[in-house]
Amino acid sequence: MEGAIQRTEDELKEANKRAQELSTSINQLKGDERQQTINELAEKDAEVYAGFSKASTLRRELQRFNSRIESKAGNINALNPRGLSRHAGVKQLERGNPEHTQLLSAFEEAKERKQEEIEKEVAEIVQKIEDLIE
Structure with a gap:
């Protein structure tokens, strides 16, 4: 037991x-x-x-x-193509002046190409910022 x-x-x-x-x-x-x-x-x-x-x-x-x-x-001076103006021997290119037509046309074409590049680059930067803050 x-x-x-x-x-x-x-x-x-x-x-x-x-x-x-x-x-x-x-x-x-x-x-x-x-x-x-x-x-x-x-x-x-x-x-x-x-x-x-x-x-x-x-x-x-x-x-x-x-x-x-x-x-x-x-920078308002950026609107005036200074290099082309100097090339033409004037302070400022004039739209109504036939001697300046070729210069202004070249400037407008180059400016448009640059604007497209800028818009693409800025869009990429903005997208990266958007991605960052989401």
Whole structure:
């Protein structure tokens, strides 16, 4: 009888030990799940922050470029083909002057080609900016 009691006590100790191990494992899993949830939420919050940070950084950089762009856009002299004017020996080419027709025509053709290149290049830059802020 004492042997049966001892076996029962040993089995009870083993069951308690196993219960403790299971409890520890469950707590570990709960901790792991909690950490995983925290990590997932942190990643989502970091994505929101990244959108804000990209936009803020881009705005700052674009503001820096704005003054440089304005100085180029405000260059009224760029509308007058100075090299061709000098070639013709005048300050400014005149549209009504038949001697200037060939020069103005060459300028218009070159200007149109450049404008097409510019529009393509600017469209690519704008697309990259669009992709960046999305």
